Amino acid sequence: MKNKQIEKAILNLISDPYDKDNCFYGHIIAQCEIHIDDTFDGIAGVGYWNDMFQLYINPDLFTIFTLKEQKAILIHEAMHIIFNHISRQSDKVHLQWNIATDAAINQFIDNLPEGSIYPETLGKEKDKYAEYYYEYIDINIIKRCCKSKISTNTCCSGKLQDDEIYSNIDSHTLWDKSSNDKNDNFSKQACQSMIDKAIEKSIGNIPTPVQKALKLLNKDSQVPWQKILKRIMGNSKKYFEPSYKKVNRRFPNRIDLPGKKAIFIPTLVCIVDVSGSMSNKEILKGIIEIQQICKLTNHKLVVIQVDTEVQDITTTDFKNHKFTRNGCGGTELYPAVDYINKNKIDNDILVFITDGHFGFYSWLKMPKVPMLFLITDKNCKINLPTKRSYQFVLE
Ligand SMILES: [Zn+2]
Numbered sequence: 001m002k003n004k005q006i007e008k009a010i011l012n013l014i015s016d017p018y019d020k021d022n023c024f025y026g027h028i029i030a031q032c033e034i035h036i037d038d039t040f041d042g043i044a045g046v047g048y049w050n051d052m053f054q055l056y057i058n059p060d061l062f063t064i065f066t067l068k069e070q071k072a073i074l075i076h077e078a079m080h081i082i083f084n085h086i087s088r089q090s091d092k093v094h095l096q097w098n099i100a101t102d103a104a105i106n107q108f109i110d111n112l113p114e115g116s117i118y119p120e121t122l123g124k125e126k127d128k129y130a131e132y133y134y135e136y137i138d139i140n141i142i143k144r145c146c147k148s149k150i151s152t153n154t155c156c157s158g159k160l161q162d163d164e165i166y167s168n169i170d171s172h173t174l175w176d177k178s179s180n181d182k183n184d185n186f187s188k189q190a191c192q193s194m195i196d197k198a199i200e201k202s203i204g205n206i207p208t209p210v211q212k213a214l215k216l217l218n219k220d221s222q223v224p225w226q227k228i229l230k231r232i233m234g235n236s237k238k239y240f241e242p243s244y245k246k247v248n249r250r251f252p253n254r255i256d257l258p259g260k261k262a263i264f265i266p267t268l269v270c271i272v273d274v275s276g277s278m279s280n281k282e283i284l285k286g287i288i289e290i291q292q293i294c295k296l297t298n299h300k301l302v303v304i305q306v307d308t309e310v311q312d313i314t315t316t317d318f319k320n321h322k323f324t325r326n327g328c329g330g331t332e333l334y335p336a337v338d339y340i341n342k343n344k345i346d347n348d349i350l351v352f353i354t355d356g357h358f359g360f361y362s363w364l365k366m367p368k369v370p371m372l373f374l375i376t377d378k379n380c381k382i383n384l385p386t387k388r389s390y391q392f393v394l395e
Contacts, residue, residue: 003036003059009070021207022071027198028078029055042171046077046086048178048187053081053194056174068111076112076169079105082195082213085130086175087187092134098172099145100134106169108209117145117168129216129395135292225372225392226292229349266348268293268301269340273354275307275331282376283325285394286353289374291318293351302345306336313339331358337367356380356391 014026032046032055040058043065047054055077062070080086085101102117107126119126122133122141145168178187195214199206206214246259270290272283294301294317305312307329333352340347349370355377360366363385371389373382378393 005063020205024202025075025078027201031194045171045174047174072111086178101130103133104130267346269347270303270351271336272305274305274327276328287323294318304336308332309335310339334363356382360385
């Protein structure tokens with residue numbers, strides 16, 4: 001490394017006498033392959049290839065900032081690595097994911113340059129993962145985040161660029177270059193081993209945000225269950241709905257006639273375990289997830305409450321519906337499945353909300369449709385009964 005100022009910032013991070021957490025992040029940065037590149041389009045940025053995390057720094061832009069801000073920018077990069085934001089991007093909309101990831105990590109970093117994005121900027125609460133902010137960013141906020149870049153960075157471009165460019169403290173453009181299925185697994189492993197080394201070097205001190213990141217890394221699946229659901233939904237039945245946004249194919253000049261919009265609607269049946277071992281809080285956690293599905297499908301679903309027998313059946317889109325718990329007995333989920341079979345309730349996907357304290361031995365007829373088990377007890381793991389079943393721990 002040739003640039004003295006950048007070197008100083010990294011060393012200062014590693015041996016920060018005032019903040020042990022900084023030491024940890026410094027050791028993450030030190031394990032990257034560092035490229036000082038004055039043609040790099042951004043202050044800094046990380047990527048993953050050649051089995052290594054790559055850190056790019058544009059010296060001309062980086063050295064404009066004070067030492068405190070430089071350290072904050074480096075921590076920002078370290079956190080993108082630790083939280084595995086590169087591979088978690090997968091098929092998300094980049095612009096939205098860029099803003100969401102920045103909001104997710106900036107809340108833990110002091111001394112960031114002015115104009116950085118925080119959960120407050122998005123009108124959202126703190127302490128959530130990037131996926132959460134991603135789901136809830138609305139278009140106006142995206143526009144605002146992008147515009148703030150334009151007004152502060154006009155000096156670089158000379159004129160206004162189009163609205164869809166977001167680059168705040170750093171550039172996330174290297175993420176696209178990094179991401180592919182093969183890399184994703186390796187980057188996860190590389191990230192884990194980097195964290196292990198940094199823990200060792202900073203004598204066991206693990207900053208709180210890193211503890212969260214570790215939890216995420218160690219989760220059974222990095223794939224959010226909504227993604228699986230979306231994939232299954234793609235294969236479900238299709239029907240057409242009139243839409244004025246689409247041109248009418250038979251009469252393309254008649255703007256007064258609606259066109260057709262294809263919609264995929266799977267029939268979703270949600271089975272809620274209301275046995276005594278499920279606390280109301282656990283049930284609520286699951287219901288919040290189900291509300292998200294309704295938002296996703298914009299369609300009603302069937303909710304069945306079950307303990308040792310079916311306690312309640314409701315068809316709802318949760319818009320004007322409050323969930324009321326019925327039942328508090330032993331844990332059995334099969335009565336709900338049995339009920340669906342006997343009453344021939346249409347179903348393409350079964351979603352179970354349960355603490356996982358049940359067995360499949362009583363399941364006489366195994367459903368053939370995909371089953372998603374959303375587990376509320378993080379210490380519980382179930383033995384999945386079919387190839388088309390999945391389990392996810394609700395955080
Ligand atoms: Zn960033």
